[in-house]
Amino acid sequence: GRGYKAAAAAGRARDPQPLAMSSLAAVRAGYEGFDPRAYLQNNYVPPRADFSSEDCVVPWKLRCLAETFASGEIRGRTLIDVGSGPTIYQLLSACDHFEEIVATDYLAVNREELRRWARGEPGTFDWSPFIRHVCKIEGRGEPWQDKERRLRGRLRRILPIDVHQPDPLGAPLRPPADALLSAFCLEAVSPDRASFARALAHVGSLLRPGGHALLLGALGESFYLAGAARLPVVPLAEDDVRGALAGAGFALRDFRSYLMPPALKTGVDDVAGVFFAHAQKPPEA
Ligand code: SAM
Secondary structure: OOOHHHHHHHHHHHOOHHHHHHHHHHHHHHHOOOOHHHHHHHHOOOOOOOOOOOOOHHHHHHHHHHHHHHOOOOOEEEEEEEOOOOOOHHHOOHHHHEEEEEEEEOOHHHHHHHHHHHOOOOOOOOOHHHHHHHHHHHOOOOOHHHHHHHHHHHEEEEEEOOOOOOOOOOOOOOOOEEEEEEEOOHHHOOOOHHHHHHHHHHHHOOEEEEEEEEEEEEEOOOEEEEOOEEEEOOOOOHHHHHHHHHHOOOEEEEEEEEEOOHHHOOOOEOOOEEEEEEEEOOOOO
């Protein structure tokens, strides 16, 4: 018969589960040290959040979202943001088009940070430059305080989530979301491309047929820092994102990418670029 080694190799080929579990466990362990304040400081202050230059990464992200929501086509009752982290910039254009924004994160420290911002507690991160900038590029002359108030009012549910579970919220969202947004989450919590693709399919199940999905994320990144934590990231190419969207049953509507300029390579990660994808779940047959 076959030797032990051959049998073991065949077993591994059939069932990659033990290996996948251990690398997922490593990602989870990494997030135990995630420091929201350090993460915000690394990514959401100058030079990355420099509003004097449209070529800078944060204004690029905000413009992708503002332009996409400006069509008026993406709207409804509920938008769910997956892996919100301690940030709200990704919701600023979205919040005008939905009655409710559901924010989610795996970590309690991030959900707490969002809750404190939504309640207007003192000492939270200052998002006002982001809100001002979005009001400016949306060009409706809206006072930024009005947008801040609207987002706070619509951010009513901040839920725990794990994108590695087939049912990421632990129970189906009822009714399912009219739109799905996720920024820099799936690739930052997945040990490999297969795990990224599965996570995308899991979160896709939260969206109603015909609903829109907007993804922002890192290209070619292998790690990022958030205080003492060094988080592994699956380095994605543009085609990995397109392939995962197609595999999860989405039709691609728009795809854009941004090349990280050398001046923004600050050592807090090794990101090569950023992608933006707008996709749509086909309407029910
Ligand atoms: N969306 C924010 C942004 O655009 O800056 C935060 C992105 S941060 C790179 C990745 C987020 O994924 C963190 O907030 C982390 O807590 C969250 N996360 C970690 N493990 C997760 C999991 N299994 N499911 C969902 N989110 C997870």
